[in-house]
Amino acid sequence: MTIISLVLFAFFSFASSIKLTGWQKTIFQIQLGFFKNYGLNRTHMFLIGLIESASGLCLLLSVLTGNSLLNALGAIGILFTSIGAIFFHLRFDTLKDALPAIVTLSLSGALLFSNQYVYNAI
Numbered sequence: 292m293t294i295i296s297l298v299l300f301a302f303f304s305f306a307s308s309i310k311l312t313g314w315q316k317t318i319f320q321i322q323l324g325f326f327k328n329y330g331l332n333r334t335h336m337f338l339i340g341l342i343e344s345a346s347g348l349c350l351l352l353s354v355l356t357g358n359s360l361l362n363a364l365g366a367i368g369i370l371f372t373s374i375g376a377i378f379f380h381l382r383f384d385t386l387k388d389a390l391p392a393i394v395t396l397s398l399s400g401a402l403l404f405s406n407q408y409v410y411n412a413i
Contacts, residue, residue, distance in 0.1 A: 292405055295398050296350040296362060299369055302395065303347035310340025325388075329379045339375075342368055350402075359408035366406065369399040 313319040326336045346368030353362035373396035380389035403409060 292362075292402055293354055295402055296354050296365070299365070299395065299398055299402070300347045300350045300354075303343045303350075303369060307340040307343035307347065310336050311344060325379075325384070328383055339372060342372055346372070359406050363403060363406045363408045366399045366402040369395055370403060373399060 309315050309318050310322065323333065323336060326332065346365045349361045349365030349368065352358065353360075353365060373392045376392035377389045377396060380386075380392060
């Protein structure tokens with residue numbers, strides 16, 4: 292599960308950095324276009340970027356410290372942002388646009404359901 296955590300950390304560090312700072316202009320404009328098409332604005336995009344960034348950071352820290360609670364929190368954050376992305380892509384776009392979110396939903400779900408903290412809580 293360490294590899295999945297690191298892959299999700301890398302993906303969401305990149306994705307959230309664009310949402311937060313707009314440093315990659317081409318991708319930023321495409322993503323902002325999606326958000327505007329959904330009836331959302333730049334503030335919504337920034338807040339989602341914060342959630343993605345915090346979730347990715349939780350996953351990285353969980354790998355570095357072995358803390359399964361941090362791993363569960365990171366997986367939950369990514370799980371919910373992925374569900375939201377899938378909803379909006381399927382409602383306003385195409386299945387093709389939703390595929391990355393479906394993959395991240397599957398990976399974060401696998402992390403969550405294999406997590407020792409969650410297993411002990413059940």
